[in-house]
Amino acid sequence: xxxxxxxxxxxxxxxxxxxxxLWGIILPDSFGVAANGxxxxxxxxxxxxxxxxxxxxxxxxxxxxxxxxxKNVRLGPDDSTPDYSDLTWFAMLFSAGMGVGLVFWGVxxxxxxxxxxxxxxxxxxxxxMRMAFxxxxxxxxxxxxxxxxVLALALAYMQFRKGKPAxxxxxxxxxxxxxxxxxxxxxxxxxxxIFATAGGVATSLGLGxxxxxSGMNFxxxxxxxxxxxxxxxxxxxxxxxxxxxxxxxxxxSKVCDLNIRIAIGVMILLFIxxxxxxxxxxxxxxxxxxxxxxxxxxxxVGAFGDADWYKSWTTFYWAWWIAWAxxxxxxxxxxxxxxxxxxxxxxxxxxxxxxxxxxFAIYGTLGMKCDLAVIKExxxxxxxxxxxxxxxxxxx
Numbered sequence: 001x002x003x004x005x006x007x008x009x010x011x012x013x014x015x016x017x018x019x020x021x022l023w024g025i026i027l028p029d030s031f032g033v034a035a036n037g038x039x040x041x042x043x044x045x046x047x048x049x050x051x052x053x054x055x056x057x058x059x060x061x062x063x064x065x066x067x068x069x070x071k072n073v074r075l076g077p078d079d080s081t082p083d084y085s086d087l088t089w090f091a092m093l094f095s096a097g098m099g100v101g102l103v104f105w106g107v108x109x110x111x112x113x114x115x116x117x118x119x120x121x122x123x124x125x126x127x128x129m130r131m132a133f134x135x136x137x138x139x140x141x142x143x144x145x146x147x148x149x150v151l152a153l154a155l156a157y158m159q160f161r162k163g164k165p166a167x168x169x170x171x172x173x174x175x176x177x178x179x180x181x182x183x184x185x186x187x188x189x190x191x192x193x194i195f196a197t198a199g200g201v202a203t204s205l206g207l208g209x210x211x212x213x214s215g216m217n218f219x220x221x222x223x224x225x226x227x228x229x230x231x232x233x234x235x236x237x238x239x240x241x242x243x244x245x246x247x248x249x250x251x252x253s254k255v256c257d258l259n260i261r262i263a264i265g266v267m268i269l270l271f272i273x274x275x276x277x278x279x280x281x282x283x284x285x286x287x288x289x290x291x292x293x294x295x296x297x298x299x300x301v302g303a304f305g306d307a308d309w310y311k312s313w314t315t316f317y318w319a320w321w322i323a324w325a326x327x328x329x330x331x332x333x334x335x336x337x338x339x340x341x342x343x344x345x346x347x348x349x350x351x352x353x354x355x356x357x358x359x360f361a362i363y364g365t366l367g368m369k370c371d372l373a374v375i376k377e378x379x380x381x382x383x384x385x386x387x388x389x390x391x392x393x394x395x396x
């Protein structure tokens with residue numbers, strides 16, 4: 001029964017995904033209109049829902065990880081221990097949840113807010129800088145990781161504690177029963193989860209390919225064409241497939257370890273070459289503004305102005321993180337066997353969020369210390385923002 005269900009889910013998911021891809025390839029204008037229309041409808045009418053949902057994720061995770069009687073329950077048998085060291089676990093968490101996005105937006109997002117702030121603030125002012133770091137920390141802080149934690153925790157509990165299949169539908173067994181979960185209701189849940197995963201992965205892969213191609217053009221004159229981008233997609237696809245085939249222990253964990261070491265090394269180097277003091281100042285004050293305004297900023301949807309901005313940024317991010325949750329949550333669950341619920345929540349929700357905040361403080365400060373002409377060019381060409389700032393920093 002489980003094998004038949006898996007085959008049905010796989011076949012329908014592949015057909016649906018291929019149909020959407022072919023639509024985008026054959027009729028790109030029609031696809032663009034439909035996609036933009038759907039996004040506009042969701043962000044216009046359900047921005048409030050995304051804000052409430054993301055807040056609920058944060059509240060639930062803090063409760064179950066810190067204050068509930070379940071915090072010491074282990075994700076696995078009572079005598080189980082974590083499968084991976086803390087460093088390897090964090091490296092895989094970071095790589096699965098944020099990798100490409102941080103590199104793509106680390107410079108560009110704070111500069112967008114700095115140059116075009118909301119709330120009537122003056123462009124490129126001190127108030128705009130404060131707003132830029134506050135919003136960047138909000139979008140990449142504890143909210144996305146709480147979103148991942150909710151699904152990942154449920155999956156890990158059902159998989160390792162209850163011995164159920166590693167499927168999103170397994171989470172619904174306590175709600176609708178095992179019989180319905182194994183039926184068409186469960187199939188539909190898993191199909192939607194796979195479809196959401198495909199959309200989330202496609203977005204992140206697209207960001208990565210655009211930035212790699214832009215960097216190759218900026219540094220080596222390689223043209224930004226669809227053919228070059230297609231080659232990059234194939235190469236990256238082969239790398240992803242190879243690491244997946246090798247398994248978590250021999251493939252993915254090794255790549256993630258290398259990834260986090262490079263990321264930390266680059267961050268430390270940029271911090272040292274500076275401007276070190278402004279980075280520390282922006283990190284400290286930006287973090288304070290983020291924490292003090294956490295509740296109000298979370299619930300802001302533009303009801304009293306700047307609605308288009310919130311639709312394009314905050315609500316878009318909330319929707320993106322939720323779309324990413326099935327894929328990232330499944331992977332986080334897979335690598336978290338043996339940890340207690342308290343350890344899980346503290347590790348998943350706060351450590352990567354803290355890393356992301358430091359990342360934006362460093363890269364955002366570097367960008368804002370550039371000439372205004374460089375900042376404007378970086379905002380105009382998001383995919384080359386990182387390279388523009390690095391070049392400007394070296395020239396100084």
